[in-house]
Amino acid sequence: MRDTTSLLPLVVRDLRLEMEGRVLLDVPIARIQNRKRSVVLGPNGAGKTLFLKLCHGLVPPTAGSIEFTSPRSAAEIRRKQAMVFQKPVMLRRSVRANFTHALAMAGVGWSERRRIATETMAQFGLTALADVPARVLSGGEQQRLAIARAASLNPDLLFLDEPTSSLDPTASRQIEDMLEVLHERGVTLVLTTHDLGLARRFADVIFFFHGGRLVEENDAQTFFSSPQSAEAQAFLEHRLFW
Ligand SMILES: Nc1ncnc2c1ncn2[C@@H]1O[C@H](COP(=O)(O)OP(=O)(O)O)[C@@H](O)[C@H]1O
Numbered sequence: 599m600r601d602t603t604s605l606l607p608l609v610v611r612d613l614r615l616e617m618e619g620r621v622l623l624d625v626p627i628a629r630i631q632n633r634k635r636s637v638v639l640g641p642n643g644a645g646k647t648l649f650l651k652l653c654h655g656l657v658p659p660t661a662g663s664i665e666f667t668s669p670r671s672a673a674e675i676r677r678k679q680a681m682v683f684q685k686p687v688m689l690r691r692s693v694r695a696n697f698t699h700a701l702a703m704a705g706v707g708w709s710e711r712r713r714i715a716t717e718t719m720a721q722f723g724l725t726a727l728a729d730v731p732a733r734v735l736s737g738g739e740q741q742r743l744a745i746a747r748a749a750s751l752n753p754d755l756l757f758l759d760e761p762t763s764s765l766d767p768t769a770s771r772q773i774e775d776m777l778e779v780l781h782e783r784g785v786t787l788v789l790t791t792h793d794l795g796l797a798r799r800f801a802d803v804i805f806f807f808h809g810g811r812l813v814e815e816n817d818a819q820t821f822f823s824s825p826q827s828a829e830a831q832a833f834l835e836h837r838l839f840w
């Protein structure tokens with residue numbers, strides 16, 4: 599079991615993102631807790647993807663702070679987090695090369711790269727695809743590769759943007775199984791979705807967004823049984839579309 603107590607929680611305070619005079623994000627406070635399965639939920643355009651990108655440090659906020667309570671260096675913190683994008687970004691080479699390249703970028707030595715790639719492919723059912731060019735994989739296989747590749751870097755914290763949104767039910771279940779394995783392993787997972795089914799099955803904590811605002815942060819059971827905000831109630835009753 600890894601010890602991530604020094605990296606998390608990630609605390610977000612008074613976060614705002616403005617672009618071209620529009621407030622795109624407004625998050626007074628949010629706390630991403632160690633080893634909790636966090637789901638960023640909300641309708642299209644709610645600000646879910648932007649929130650993830652800010653948390654991962656890809657987009658600088660206009661105001662506010664995003665801080666780990668960690669004594670580790672900024673470079674170390676960066677190394678311990680990864681993000682999987684909604685459209686998987688694949689190297690136009692074999693599945694195996696996708697692993698070894700990512701590991702090389704992370705500074706892992708040659709023999710170690712081969713070993714980790716082989717092990718990770720075996721863990722996530724990718725061994726038979728090792729020599730197949732990544733671009734010919736199905737959508738579900740590409741998503742599996744993207745997540746497995748991120749996992750091979752041994753992150754403490756993994757952000758996933760709509761990991762199952764374009765997949766059929768079987769492929770979605772495979773991804774959900776993978777996420778459970780990573781959770782069991784001690785990786786803190788934060789995913790966005792507009793899919794209530796996925797949120798109900800997966801979440802320990804819900805961050806509910808609407809119109810760029812974090813409307814409600816609640817433990818999942820409470821959120822689904824007695825949501826505090828009118829917007830969340832409407833969303834749960836399929837009455838909130840954007
Ligand atoms: N680079 C950008 N420039 C201007 N507006 C943006 C940019 N990225 C996202 N937005 C706007 O911010 C809002 C939230 O977007 P996003 O985080 O992608 O929503 P979600 O992921 O919840 O569907 C949307 O209204 C979108 O149009």
Ligand SMILES: [Mg+2]
Pocket residue numbers: 646647648760790
């Ligand atoms: Mg999005």
